[in-house]
Amino acid sequence: MLLGASDAGAHMDMLATYSFATMLLAEGVRDRQLLSLEEAVRLITNWPARHFGLRDRGRVAEGCFADLVVFDPDAIGPGRVTTRHDLPAGAGRLFSEATGIEHVLVNGREIVDSGKATGDLPGVLLRAGADTDTVLPPAFG
Numbered sequence: 001m002l003l004g005a006s007d008a009g010a011h012m013d014m015l016a017t018y019s020f021a022t023m024l025l026a027e028g029v030r031d032r033q034l035l036s037l038e039e040a041v042r043l044i045t046n047w048p049a050r051h052f053g054l055r056d057r058g059r060v061a062e063g064c065f066a067d068l069v070v071f072d073p074d075a076i077g078p079g080r081v082t083t084r085h086d087l088p089a090g091a092g093r094l095f096s097e098a099t100g101i102e103h104v105l106v107n108g109r110e111i112v113d114s115g116k117a118t119g120d121l122p123g124v125l126l127r128a129g130a131d132t133d134t135v136l137p138p139a140f141g
Contacts, residue, residue, distance in 0.1 A: 013093055026078065028040060071101045075099055078096050
């Protein structure tokens with residue numbers, strides 16, 4: 001199973017599935033102890049990266065990109081869901097600010113510091129085939 005939930009933004013005004021990672025860490029790990037913190041982090045990071053063939057991402061290892069989220073296991077969770085009207089023509093979408101995340105680094109550069117966005121945007125658009133090593137399932141290969 002690949003952990004996650006998305007309809008590619010088709011129902012941003014009625015579904016709040018974007019908080020699956022913080023919900024898993026808060027409820028599944030901390031509150032209900034259904035799995036270890038290490039296993040949950042692996043399911044959120046390494047497994048999707050491997051599944052989608054993302055090169056050198058999803059794990060902390062020499063030679064990998066420094067994409068890191070520093071969080072407090074006792075405070076991590078999804079925030080209150082609200083509506084933001086920031087889509088074209090003022091359309092609304094559901095939004096939730098994560099709690100317990102203090103720092104986020106992308107490619108080794110801090111994009112969140114003390115829980116606040118820095119404005120730095122060091123990420124790049126990844127393209128299938130150019131930036132991935134995707135392996136087709138046996139039924140297609």
